[in-house]
Amino acid sequence: xxxxxxxxxxxxxxxxxxxxxxxxxxxxxxxxxxxxxxxxxxxxxxxxxxxxxxxxxxxxxxxxxxxxxxxxxxxxxxxxxxxxxxxxxxxxxxxxxxxxxxxxxxxxxxxxxxxxxxxxxxxxxxxxxxxxxxxxxxxxxxxxxxxxxxxxxxxxxxxxx
Numbered sequence: 001x002x003x004x005x006x007x008x009x010x011x012x013x014x015x016x017x018x019x020x021x022x023x024x025x026x027x028x029x030x031x032x033x034x035x036x037x038x039x040x041x042x043x044x045x046x047x048x049x050x051x052x053x054x055x056x057x058x059x060x061x062x063x064x065x066x067x068x069x070x071x072x073x074x075x076x077x078x079x080x081x082x083x084x085x086x087x088x089x090x091x092x093x094x095x096x097x098x099x100x101x102x103x104x105x106x107x108x109x110x111x112x113x114x115x116x117x118x119x120x121x122x123x124x125x126x127x128x129x130x131x132x133x134x135x136x137x138x139x140x141x142x143x144x145x146x147x148x149x150x151x152x153x154x155x156x157x158x159x160x161x
Contacts, residue, residue: 081129
């Protein structure tokens with residue numbers, strides 16, 4: 001395709017779960033690990049919680065756990081698609097347009113962006129939601145959290161230990 005398609009990223013990452021865990025041999029598993037880490041490196045600037053947590057699946061020493069926790073902590077509880085306009089902000093550093101649609105140097109925190117699923121471009125500065133719809137936390141927040149708990153990279157809350 002002409003541009004970066006985040007729906008493909010979502011499809012790949014969800015497929016990695018079975019692909020890596022049930023590889024037929026160690027050689028294949030090592031190749032899958034390299035491919036997953038390579039894909040994560042391309043996605044890394046988005047600080048997408050699910051991609052970071054899913055990369056932990058391969059036992060990578062570096063998978064941006066702090067960024068994944070930041071994503072989960074900063075994701076808003078209000079999942080209504082409000083209108084959000086960030087393109088006029090003076091406190092963000094814009095960059096030249098590129099193939100992935102990255103518009104600024106550092107992605108904004110989730111609570112400053114429009115509500116989006118994992119297949120959206122986290123560098124989209126504006127969202128014309130208008131408060132007309134609402135998303136479910138099931139895939140947006142709960143999926144990275146519980147996969148992180150399952151993999152042992154996210155600890156249970158203090159009172160639950």
